[in-house]
Amino acid sequence: MNGSAVDREAVHEEMERARATFHQLLDNAIDADLRRPTDGTRWTNEQLLFHMLFGYILIRPLLVLLRAFGRLPRGAGQIFARLLNAATKPFDAVNYLGPLGGAKVLGRRRMGSAFDRVIADLHRRLDAEQESDFALSMHYPTRWDPYFRDVMTIADLYHYPTQHFDFHCRQLTLTAGR
Secondary structure: OOOOOOOHHHHHHHHHHHHHHHHHHHHHOOHHHHHOEOOOOOOEHHHHHHHHHHHHHOHHHHHHHHHHHOOOOHHHHHHHHHHHHHOHHHHHHHHHHHHHHHHHHHHHHHHHHHHHHHHHHHHHHHHHOOHHHHHOEEEOOOOOOOOOOOEEEHHHHHHHHHHHHHHHHOOOOOOOOO
């Protein structure tokens, strides 16, 4: 994506596809499925589902940061991204531990309703975006996530959580709904 001519409808559709997929995965999983290890992570399926939800939750604060740094001189964002890259090990620890507790606290039922609320909020925010703001950009910590690029725009941020979601969907080992 880029900052010009953002296809809002396409972004809405990909978020709705992810929401429907998330519910299908939750609704078709039995408890044993949720406790099963995933393919390529140290999480269970339930923990990975929480992590996938959290990818969408993070967009709200990331949008706030991008709006702030997107209006500052580019060097400020570069320094911030370097500091975050230097903190990759603590980030990785928090990123791993968060879903361990988050999945227990929310559970299957509340994860589904949380996903609905987050997607609804992102739909509202996307509709309210000024066209010119889609081009705002900042540097990101590329060591934190394979889908973070060195420079990302607001348009990129709306697309990011679905890329993250789709990647992790392939790591789930649920017997139903795949």
